[in-house]
Amino acid sequence: MPIKRLENLLKANDDRGLGEIVRHARAMDELLRVLRDALPGDAASSINAANIRDDSVLVILANSPAWAAKLRFEADSLMTAARNAGIEVRSCTIRVSRG
Numbered sequence: 001m002p003i004k005r006l007e008n009l010l011k012a013n014d015d016r017g018l019g020e021i022v023r024h025a026r027a028m029d030e031l032l033r034v035l036r037d038a039l040p041g042d043a044a045s046s047i048n049a050a051n052i053r054d055d056s057v058l059v060i061l062a063n064s065p066a067w068a069a070k071l072r073f074e075a076d077s078l079m080t081a082a083r084n085a086g087i088e089v090r091s092c093t094i095r096v097s098r099g
C-alpha cells in the first residue's frame with residue numbers, strides 16, 4: 001500500500017481522500033461564524049455547532065437547555081443571517097449539545 005502524505009489527504013480541492021470532509025468542516029465553521037456574528041454578547045458563545053441539513057433545515061446546537069430556549073427566540077434572525085451569507089434555509093431547529 002502506498003504511503004500518502006497527510007497534506008495530500010487533506011487537500012480541500014480534491015474529491016479523493018478527505019477533501020469532501022474538509023470542505024464540509026470549513027463550511028460548518030463559516031456558518032458558525034456567521035451565526036455567532038448575528039448574536040449579541042454571551043448568546044454568541046452559547047452556540048457549540050451548526051449545520052444545514054440536505055432539506056435546508058438549519059440545525060443549531062446550544063450548550064445548555066437555557067440557551068437553547070433563548071436561541072429559539074432568535075431563530076428568525078439566525079435564519080436571516082444564514083440567508084444573507086448565501087445559504088438556503090427553510091427552517092431552524094435548536095437542540096442541546098450532549099456532553
